[in-house]
Amino acid sequence: MLIWIGHVSYFMWRCFFIIHNTRVPHKVKVLLTIYLKKLNKQLPDLLNGFYLYGSISLGAFVEGSSDVDFMAVIQRDLSEADIAILKQIHKEIQSSYPQMSLDGIYITKEDITGLDTEAKTCIYFNDGEIQGTKELQKNSIDVFQFYNYGVCILGKEPSQYNFSIEWNLLMSRMQDNLNSYWVNWKKRGERFLSVQYFDLLFSVKSIEWGVLGVSRLYYSFNEQGITSKVGAGEYAINNVPERWHKIINEAMRLRLGNPKSYYKSIFARRNDALAYMEYIINESNKLRFVE
Numbered sequence: 001m002l003i004w005i006g007h008v009s010y011f012m013w014r015c016f017f018i019i020h021n022t023r024v025p026h027k028v029k030v031l032l033t034i035y036l037k038k039l040n041k042q043l044p045d046l047l048n049g050f051y052l053y054g055s056i057s058l059g060a061f062v063e064g065s066s067d068v069d070f071m072a073v074i075q076r077d078l079s080e081a082d083i084a085i086l087k088q089i090h091k092e093i094q095s096s097y098p099q100m101s102l103d104g105i106y107i108t109k110e111d112i113t114g115l116d117t118e119a120k121t122c123i124y125f126n127d128g129e130i131q132g133t134k135e136l137q138k139n140s141i142d143v144f145q146f147y148n149y150g151v152c153i154l155g156k157e158p159s160q161y162n163f164s165i166e167w168n169l170l171m172s173r174m175q176d177n178l179n180s181y182w183v184n185w186k187k188r189g190e191r192f193l194s195v196q197y198f199d200l201l202f203s204v205k206s207i208e209w210g211v212l213g214v215s216r217l218y219y220s221f222n223e224q225g226i227t228s229k230v231g232a233g234e235y236a237i238n239n240v241p242e243r244w245h246k247i248i249n250e251a252m253r254l255r256l257g258n259p260k261s262y263y264k265s266i267f268a269r270r271n272d273a274l275a276y277m278e279y280i281i282n283e284s285n286k287l288r289f290v291e
Contacts, residue, residue, distance in 0.1 A: 023151050024052065025061050028068055031097050032153065038089045043082060048109045049073035049155025053142065057149035060228030063099070065208075065255055070104030071146050073112050073155060078123060086123075087130055094128025101127050107136060115143065116163050139169040145226065167224065178217050178284055185210065186277045189270075200270040204254045207273050211251035214280040221287045229255055236280075244279065247272040 024032070039047065054069030055061045078086070086106070093102050103126045111120040119137040123130065136143065144165055150158035188196035189210070199206040208229070215232035219225070227235065233252040237245055250262045250269060263269040 050153040052151040053145040058228045067101045067103045072106045090125050201266045208251045208254040244276050247276050
C-alpha cells in the first residue's frame with residue numbers, strides 16, 4: 001500500500017511538472033494530463049519514461065496542425081491485454097482531441113538501452129489507432145530529435161541514454177528518403193487523375209506536406225541540423241531563388257492556418273508545388289556526404 005501511495009504521489013508530482021513546463025503548449029498539457037492519468041489508472045506499473053519530440057521539442061507546435069509526437073519507455077514487453085488497454089486509451093484521447101493526434105511509440109527500457117548496438121522493433125500509434133510495429137534505429141531522425149531536443153515528462157533526461165548517433169549515416173538515410181519516398185510522392189502527384197493528383201488540388205495538407213517536407217531535408221543537407229516545417233520554409237525563403245517564394249509562403253500559410261491564399265488558381269498552386277519539389281530534390285542531390 002505504501003508503494004502504491006508513493007507511486008501515485010510521484011505520478012501526481014509529474015502531472016504538476018507538465019502543467020508548469022513552459023515548453024509544452026497549454027492544450028497539450030491538458031491532453032497529456034488526461035492521457036497519463038488514464039494510463040496510470042489502468043496500467044500503473046507500465047511507464048519508465050515519457051518524452052515529447054517533434055514540433056513541440058523544436059518550439060514550433062501549431063495548434064490544429066501539429067501532432068503530439070511521443071516516445072514512451074516501458075518497464076516490460078506489452079501483453080495482448082496491455083495492447084487492448086492502450087488501444088482504448090488512444091481511441092478515447094483521439095475522440096476527445098481530434099485536432100491533436102497523439103502519435104508515438106512504446107519501447108522497453110531494455111530495448112532503448114540496447115538501441116546503440118542494434119535496431120529495435122516497437123509498437124506505434126497514429127491518429128488514435130495502433131499501426132502495428134516499426135523498426136527504430138539510433139541513426140534515425142526520430143531518435144536524433146529525441147536525444148538532442150526531447151522534452152522529458154517522466155524518467156531520466158534523453159541525453160542520459162548515451163547514444164552514439166552517427167550524423168553521416170543519418171544524412172545518408174535522409175538522402176535515401178529523399179530519393180525514394182519523396183521522389184515517388186512527387187511522381188504520384190504528377191500522374192493525371194491519380195489520388196495524389198487530386199489531393200494536390202483540393203487537400204491543403206498535401207501542399208504543406210510536400211513543399212515543407214522537402215524543404216526540411218534541404219535545410220538538413222545544407223546546415224547539418226534539423227528544423228521545424230515552418231523553420232524550413234523560412235530558411236528556404238532566404239536561400240532559394242525568388243521564383244519559389246510564392247509557393248513556400250503558401251505552404252507556410254497553410255501550416256499556420258492563415259486564411260488568405262497567395263494563389264487564385266489551385267492548378268497554378270499544384271504546378272508550383274510539384275516544380276518546387278523537383279527543384280529542391282535536384283539541389284539536394286548535388287550535395288555529397290561522406291559516410
